[in-house]
Amino acid sequence: DQQVKQNSPSLSVQEGRISILNCDYTNSMFDYFLWYKKYPAEGPTFLISISSIKDKNEDGRFTVFLNKSAKHLSLHIVPSQPGDSAVYFCAASQGGYDGSGNTGKLIFGQGTTLQVKP
């Protein structure tokens, strides 16, 4: 049972255009969401996060949107640059205790490979 899903394995965009990466989740207990970026042969690096009390968080060229009713979040990169080419993982976490053992753990999606063409 995949609680966090990234249904697009890959995405290709032209330099300067917008990149939109999508992520869906099923567990309504998740209250914190993160995006990580991963280059080949390196570990994931934290990019941006959002708490469930917000619907948008912005950091430079990166904006994350959260739609709680749809259990959907997206990462927008504007403008896209060739250096943004990487694998992007969304992850979700729950702070509340519900006896499931999930408290505090990060649940990752499968990842989306973004290619930004010059």
Added chain:
Amino acid sequence: NAGVTQTPKFQVLKTGQSMTLQCAQDMNHNSMYWYRQDPGMGLRLIYYSASEGTTDKGEVPNGYNVSRLNKREFSLRLESAAPSQTSVYFCASSGIQITAFGQPQHFGDGTRLSIL
């Protein structure tokens, strides 16, 4: 500023051999984690240690053991390696376990393990 350091970076084992993957962090973090990454599966939590002296199972703990040696170090052991354990293993650390409080995990660069 090393962050999270994993050793070795690459390893090839034969089925049945044992091996310990090492991880150390220099950020004075309380919580540490071991993940495996497989194609199309994202990162899956194997074991974690919320604080020094405690360890707990994650999503895929079978075939693995862990030791939180001290606050800095968290090792992952494969007692009898199997081909299904061929993967890339990542260690991570965070200030506190509850990520919802705004403490993202910091990852090492991974150990690429092949089991023949």
